Amino acid sequence: MFDLRGYRHLLAVLAIGMILPAHAALIIVDTGHTSAHPGATAASGRVEYRYNLDMTDALAADLTRANERVVRISADGKEIELPDRATHNPDADVFVSIHHDSIPQAWMDAGRVREFSGYSIFVSTKNPKYAESVRCAKEIGQQMLKSGQKPSLYHATSIAGENRPFIDRRLGVHRYDDLIVLKTAPMPAVLVEIGVIANPDDEIRVSQPETIKRVAHAISTGIQACVANEQSY
Numbered sequence: 001m002f003d004l005r006g007y008r009h010l011l012a013v014l015a016i017g018m019i020l021p022a023h024a025a026l027i028i029v030d031t032g033h034t035s036a037h038p039g040a041t042a043a044s045g046r047v048e049y050r051y052n053l054d055m056t057d058a059l060a061a062d063l064t065r066a067n068e069r070v071v072r073i074s075a076d077g078k079e080i081e082l083p084d085r086a087t088h089n090p091d092a093d094v095f096v097s098i099h100h101d102s103i104p105q106a107w108m109d110a111g112r113v114r115e116f117s118g119y120s121i122f123v124s125t126k127n128p129k130y131a132e133s134v135r136c137a138k139e140i141g142q143q144m145l146k147s148g149q150k151p152s153l154y155h156a157t158s159i160a161g162e163n164r165p166f167i168d169r170r171l172g173v174h175r176y177d178d179l180i181v182l183k184t185a186p187m188p189a190v191l192v193e194i195g196v197i198a199n200p201d202d203e204i205r206v207s208q209p210e211t212i213k214r215v216a217h218a219i220s221t222g223i224q225a226c227v228a229n230e231q232s233y
Helices: 004-019 048-065 082-086 105-109 130-146 200-207 209-231
Strands: 026-031 069-073 094-101 120-123 166-168 173-175 189-196
Touching (some): 026 048, 026 082, 048 069, 048 094, 094 130, 094 209, 120 130, 130 166, 130 173, 189 200
Parallel strands (some): 094 189, 120 173
Antiparallel strands (some): 120 189, 166 173
């Protein structure tokens, strides 16, 4: 007797096999900071780590839906040394660290909290895969623009601790050579600041579920394009 149910199951398995990539990439998704050291404080008082976690949850889910392999760093909130974040899986294809921005306290005191909004992307020339890191950063930047985001340009300002040179101003890609997670990563590595949460308007924007979903998909799509480009060489 012909087993229709078994036949349909076989077709489903074959279909899945046909759409799976020949080599699923291994992506390290790093949630910036930890519960004990949560980073910046948003205009509302909510800490940066919670925003980073919301975004990395969405990013990891988007990459997984695209059949990529994902390793989460600091998603459990436990303490981890900065050099250990990027070296946890040395054979990974890409390392991406997610953060949210603030501004100097002096600017807040001067009422400049709404002066900057938007994202920033960083790479380090000290990363052994610098050229590949730049390609990944630009792919992410392209997708961020397509999704309606805009670069903040804050980190290019000529103040102490900033003045980070542009690699691509339009895409919001900067060089930041001594960021530990970028320079210690043995694979292509990027750090993305999603928004300026010291700005109450930008905090509201990056808190919205639709924004989180859209930005996560943009970063995921950029990473996948970068990996596909590297695998084609």
